[in-house]
Amino acid sequence: MAPSAQSLPTSVSDEKYANxxxxxxxxxxxxxxxxxxxKCKHGESFQEGKIVPYADIQxxxxxxxxxxxxxxxxxxxxxxTEDGRIVLFRPDQNALRLQSGANRLCMPYPTVxxxxxxxxxxxxxxxxxxxPPGRGTLYIRPILFGSGPILGSLPVPEYTFTVFACPVGRYxxxxxxxxxxxxxxxxxxxxxxxxxxxxxxxxxxxxxxLAEAKAKGxxxxxFLDAATGKNVEELFASNVFIVKVEERVVPVEDLLDAExxxxxxxxxxxxxxxxxxxxxxxTEFKTGDKTLAAKLFATLTDIHMxxxxxxxxxxxEL
Ligand code: COI
Numbered sequence: 667m668a669p670s671a672q673s674l675p676t677s678v679s680d681e682k683y684a685n686x687x688x689x690x691x692x693x694x695x696x697x698x699x700x701x702x703x704x705k706c707k708h709g710e711s712f713q714e715g716k717i718v719p720y721a722d723i724q725x726x727x728x729x730x731x732x733x734x735x736x737x738x739x740x741x742x743x744x745x746x747t748e749d750g751r752i753v754l755f756r757p758d759q760n761a762l763r764l765q766s767g768a769n770r771l772c773m774p775y776p777t778v779x780x781x782x783x784x785x786x787x788x789x790x791x792x793x794x795x796x797x798p799p800g801r802g803t804l805y806i807r808p809i810l811f812g813s814g815p816i817l818g819s820l821p822v823p824e825y826t827f828t829v830f831a832c833p834v835g836r837y838x839x840x841x842x843x844x845x846x847x848x849x850x851x852x853x854x855x856x857x858x859x860x861x862x863x864x865x866x867x868x869x870x871x872x873x874x875x876l877a878e879a880k881a882k883g884x885x886x887x888x889f890l891d892a893a894t895g896k897n898v899e900e901l902f903a904s905n906v907f908i909v910k911v912e913e914r915v916v917p918v919e920d921l922l923d924a925e926x927x928x929x930x931x932x933x934x935x936x937x938x939x940x941x942x943x944x945x946x947x948x949t950e951f952k953t954g955d956k957t958l959a960a961k962l963f964a965t966l967t968d969i970h971m972x973x974x975x976x977x978x979x980x981x982x983e984l
Contacts, residue, residue: 684794684833688801691835693933700791702784702829704776705813708821712776715784717791720830730812730822737811737866738767741932744789744804744831744984746796747972752789754982755970757782764810767863772820773810776827781808786984788829795833799971805834805933811866837903837933843940843953844885844929846901848918849875850945854899856892869902876902886929888942890918904931906939909958918944926952928959936963 686696697720704715730736740760745753761781768775776784785806789796796804807830814824838844852875855861860868872889879887888906891897898916900906908916909926921927927939938959941950954960968974969981 682794683798686795686797686833688797688833688835691797691802691833692839693805693834693837694832696795696832696834698792698795698831698833700788701831702788702791704780704784704827706774706825706827708814708823708825711774712780712825712827714780715827717787723826723828725813726815728815728817730814730816731866733816734812735865735867736771736773736822737809738764738771738773738864739810739866740764740806740808740864742785742806742808743834743932743970744796744806745970746799747970748799749972751972752793752796752984753970753972754782754785754789754984756980757785757982760785760808763864764808767860767865768810770860770863771865773812773822774825775810782982784808784827784829788831789984792831795831797833802833802835803970804831806831809866834933836935837931838885838937840885840937840940843938843951845883845940846886846888846942847879847882847884848942848944849879849887849889850895851875852889853892853895854889859892872902884943891915901929901931901934904929904934904937907959922949924951926957926959928957928962930962936966 699720700717701720702715702717704712706712742757742760747753758778761778765775788806789804810827812822813826814822816822852872854872875887886901888901889899891899896917898906898918898921906929908921908924928936929939930936936959938953938957939951940953941948969976
């Protein structure tokens with residue numbers, strides 16, 4: 667059953683926005699009003715969870731997530747369109763990616779309908795936090811993790827699926843284009859590892875390189891593949907595109923030869939890359955209004971904002 671704002675524990679009307687300076691929003695934590703929680707015991711499936719006031723969660727020090735990193739997260743956004751609707755972009759795809767990660771990490775998972783319903787409930791229960799059209803979005807974080815205590819091996823006695831949300835602005839502040847460092851020492855993902863799923867363990871092991879690059883003035887890091895160290899993989903928080911109409915392995919030399927490069931992600935949207943630095947040598951790319959990245963950004967945000975028709979069935983209205 668579709669959730670309705672009236673049935674949720676919020677007194678906020680659609681018209682009343684939270685007291686946020688929307689124009690100052692970056693991509694950071696902002697405490698909102700409500701979150702969703704569902705639990706399941708080993709051997710059972712997830713039942714319908716509920717909306718509760720946003721709060722810290724209590725967890726065993728011996729939980730599987732804290733000791734063995736058994737956890738996944740998702741990221742998606744709710745948008746306010748210019749004609750006053752609230753919409754999501756392809757939430758079923760996030761549900762399916764969560765399910766594939768749960769299989770990899772030996773976790774039970776919510777059905778696609780449970781996932782999408784949980785996301786809708788969180789959005790409706792935090793309506794006032796969805797920025798006005800064009801001034802930000804509500805970033806939604808579903809998390810699935812082993813919350814029960816486990817000292818040795820499986821089974822984990824309890825799993826938790828929770829969803830919270832924060833209003834956000836752009837992830838990258840460098841509007842003129844990102845300046846990337848190609849990471850030549852640390853690797854992000856490796857063959858048959860967890861790089862193909864959104865495991866929480868994929869992120870903090872490479873913060874060291876992100877911190878070093880940021881300290882030197884770079885916007886982000888571009889990782890190379892672990893097997894050869896020769897091919898382009900991804901940025902810390904987004905995919906990378908080199909303007910050539912092919913999906914294939916991309917050696918670093920091809921990247922350095924490209925006319926235009928950009929990255930994409932839920933947080934990053936579509937962001938132009940102005941330069942990459944590899945072994946101290948900087949290579950610059952095309953930036954500005956005439957790039958493919960600029961066209962894709964405009965088209966995608968036009969779909970999000972309801973300015974152009976969604977012909978693919980990607981938009982889900984609440
Ligand atoms: C997202 O785009 O949702 C991500 O997972 C990246 C995150 C590091 C902000």
